[in-house]
Amino acid sequence: MFQETITAADGTVETGTASEAHVVSLLRRALGNRRCTVEATCTGGVVIVREVWDGGVIPKRRTLAFEPVTPLGNITARVREDLSAIGSRPSAHLVTKAEAEFRTSVGxxxxxxxxxxxxxxxxxxxxxxxxxxxxxxxxxxxxxxxxRRLVRVSLAARLAMIAADHRTRTGAPAGYVRPADIGMTGSAGLCKPGKRSGMLYDRRSPSSCACGDWSFHGADGPDDARRKAREHRQSATAAAVAAFLD
Ligand SMILES: [Zn+2]
Structure with missing residues (x-):
């Protein structure tokens, strides 16, 4: 079960609860709609943002945020191994009753x-x-x-693992650098006496993802880098959710 928070374009907020099946159906719809973004949270939730055009100049935003009602807790490497073994086997099951000879398999x-x-x-x-x-x-x-009872990995656990795989970090801008250090030549740089003479302010902020497949040098400071990092997390969430919903 998920706690649901819907924020409408006018800022009004509605809360409620939603079943896993309901969140899955919303995710399916969101993945097929290019005006929607999805982003997993490290606590096993997901944020779906939909842009609604109603004839205005800019689209209106509707945000649906879901968080598991029961906190998942920390997913250790050991737990993750169990979840990936179970997730890759549709026949994974829990034994609930067995004869004396097999009683150690119960549970x-x-x-x-x-x-x-x-x-x-x-x-x-x-x-x-x-x-x-x-x-x-x-x-x-x-x-x-x-x-027996069949077991499968919950949507919340999958979302938490996706978020953990795509944790992004954005560093501070490089600050004052010598033009030659960033590949610039010529007479660029401050023309003032003092320590910063001949130096340039480099606003580029490095950003990278735990997956190792994505990094970015925001040309326009940390906000630009953070926006790009969010876009990466959204596209990575969409790809990973599409893979397990298939
Ligand atoms: Zn990533």
Whole structure:
């Protein structure tokens, strides 16, 4: 379940709750609409911004923000391994009942060769990182009865991982530099006596992403770099969400 905050173009705010299925359907619609942007948050939420044209000169903005009702907590490298094993196996399941010979498997999650011990499995479910399906009958070894529930990685967990993969950093402008240090030649630079004589103010702000695939030198200072970084996070979120909704 998600906490929903809708901010209309006129600034009015409405709040409520939304199911995972509802957020998924909004994401699907947003991905097919070029007037929409989506951005995952590191807490497992998502912000969908839609520009609505109503004949005015500039579009009106409607912002839909969703955050999981239950905080996911920190996703450690270990938890992430469990989630990626479970996420890559549609048959991943939790064993709920088994005969005496297989009682140690009760409470465990199996995802192919990957297994998650009962205590860790319970935490993944309680924290809202996994969604558990209905119970169904199966067998432990081909003939001993067992009951299972399918498990899958929650939307909130996926969003938190996308945001973690695309954490961006924007540094301060380089400041006063010698023209030659930024590849400029000739007589550029301040013509004043003192320490800054002959120097230039370099407004370019470096910005980069944890994914390693994106970096930018904002020609127009940190605001420009931050705007570009946000655009990168939005396009990375859209691509990653489209990949798992497929
Ligand atoms: Zn990135």
């Amino acid at each position: 465990r999650i199996s995802a192919g060769m990957w297994g998650v011990a009962p205590a860790a499995s319970r935490k993944l479910v309680d924290r809202g990182l996994l969604v558990v399906g209905e119970e169904f009958a199966a067998t432990s070894n081909g003939y001993l009865a067992e009951t």
